[in-house]
Amino acid sequence: MFKDIIGTINSWTGAKKSRYRAKNRLQLVLAHDRAGVNPELIQKMRQEIIEVVSRYLDIDVEEMEFSIQSNDRITSLSANLPIKKIKRGNTKET
Amino acid sequence: MSRVIVITSGKGGVGKTTITANLGTAVAQLGKKVCLIDADFGLRNLDLLLGLEQRVVYTIIDALSGECTLEKAIVKDKRTPGLHLLPAAQNRTKDAITPEQMKEVIEQLSPNFDYIFVDCPAGIEMGFRNAIVAAQEALIVTTPEVAAVRDADRVVGLLESENMKSIRLIVNRLRPEMVQMDEMISVEDIMDLLVIPLIGIVPDDKRIITSSNRGEPLVLSEEESLPGMAIKNIAQRLDGVEVPYLDLMASQDTLFTRIRRFFGFSGK
Ligand SMILES: Nc1ncnc2c1ncn2[C@@H]1O[C@H](COP(=O)(O)OP(=O)(O)O)[C@@H](O)[C@H]1O
Numbered sequence: 399m400f401k402d403i404i405g406t407i408n409s410w411t412g413a414k415k416s417r418y419r420a421k422n423r424l425q426l427v428l429a430h431d432r433a434g435v436n437p438e439l440i441q442k443m444r445q446e447i448i449e450v451v452s453r454y455l456d457i458d459v460e461e462m463e464f465s466i467q468s469n470d471r472i473t474s475l476s477a478n479l480p481i482k483k484i485k486r487g488n489t490k491e492t
Numbered sequence: 493m494s495r496v497i498v499i500t501s502g503k504g505g506v507g508k509t510t511i512t513a514n515l516g517t518a519v520a521q522l523g524k525k526v527c528l529i530d531a532d533f534g535l536r537n538l539d540l541l542l543g544l545e546q547r548v549v550y551t552i553i554d555a556l557s558g559e560c561t562l563e564k565a566i567v568k569d570k571r572t573p574g575l576h577l578l579p580a581a582q583n584r585t586k587d588a589i590t591p592e593q594m595k596e597v598i599e600q601l602s603p604n605f606d607y608i609f610v611d612c613p614a615g616i617e618m619g620f621r622n623a624i625v626a627a628q629e630a631l632i633v634t635t636p637e638v639a640a641v642r643d644a645d646r647v648v649g650l651l652e653s654e655n656m657k658s659i660r661l662i663v664n665r666l667r668p669e670m671v672q673m674d675e676m677i678s679v680e681d682i683m684d685l686l687v688i689p690l691i692g693i694v695p696d697d698k699r700i701i702t703s704s705n706r707g708e709p710l711v712l713s714e715e716e717s718l719p720g721m722a723i724k725n726i727a728q729r730l731d732g733v734e735v736p737y738l739d740l741m742a743s744q745d746t747l748f749t750r751i752r753r754f755f756g757f758s759g760k
Pocket residue numbers: 501503504505506507508509510511537614664665666694695696697698700701704719
């Protein structure tokens with residue numbers, strides 16, 4: 399458990415230890431394999447999600463992350479979309 | 493009736509045949525009647541690792557075509573009472589036999605053995621279908637490497653969709669010193685990723701190679717070795733005995749790790 403947390407932190411900080419790189423890459427690739435989705439489909443979905451969300455929020459496109467993850471053989475899509483600022487202009491000018 | 497257990501991996505070269513030879517020998521040493529089936533058509537190797545290559549006369553294909561009886565095709569291992577081998581054909585392709593035929597053969601053998609182990613070829617095509625068709629249990633062999641783990645996951649998915657009753661994991665060629673340096677994925681990592689129960693860990697060891705040079709499975713050796721013990725432990729666990737896992741670091745303990753362990757940092 400503790401090692402797992404360290405592993406995650408290490409992968410965030412881009413630590414060089416290959417064990418964590420291997421585990422992280424595997425988590426991603428297995429999730430994709432299990433979901434049976436192809437990269438183009440993900441790419442398309444990603445663009446459409448950005449499009450919709452951008453109508454309401456100013457998101458930081460550079461920093462965002464999409465990933466399909468698998469835990470205990472349950473697969474989920476997670477999107478991390480950092481918000482620069484909330485767009486107010488669309489509703490009312492103040 | 494026998495328990496029919498397929499040893500499979502997806503990827504080639506991860507140790508399926510090595511483990512089939514050693515595990516089969518170890519289970520026979522427990523006093524069981526064991527038949528090993530080489531399902532790797534065209535790339536037959538199990539006879540070689542068992543040192544039985546000179547004694548192969550007929551193969552499973554000859555038995556199926558009526559050239560000989562099934563009993564005649566089976567080679568008895570004289571060193572290990574209870575151990576038998578049904579060889580694959582070397583000169584035929586993987587499609588020389590259908591899953592139905594394989595099932596028929598295994599059903600015929602079943603009353604005469606306690607355990608039937610099927611050594612599966614690499615891949616997920618016809619040869620794989622043949623190997624899994626009659627099995628109720630599967631042992632997934634993987635090494636701590638990205639490609640092997642990925643392929644193992646593919647196979648687990650396929651076996652689950654075939655409703656395989658039991659799927660258990662063997663991690664082969666583990667190098668504990670690399671895991672300790674965080675330069676190799678650990679057994680826990682693999683279990684996290686594949687989400688199947690573990691039945692054994694076999695360290696990477698050059699004695700596996702020297703024993704295959706001789707055609708004598710390592711578990712036959714008088715001299716104790718970690719990989720030999722690891723495989724004997726798998727045999728026990730298969731047979732329902734709870735055996736604790738070996739400390740694979742023990743052989744390369746440094747003062748540092750011993751001190752760490754002394755203070756309760758087990759490295760877990
Ligand atoms: N635990 C181990 N330590 C060292 N070498 C091993 C180990 N397990 C397998 N090998 C070696 O790996 C190679 C492939 O093994 P093999 O059993 O033929 O794999 P597979 O049947 O999965 O293709 C062989 O050369 C074998 O000696």
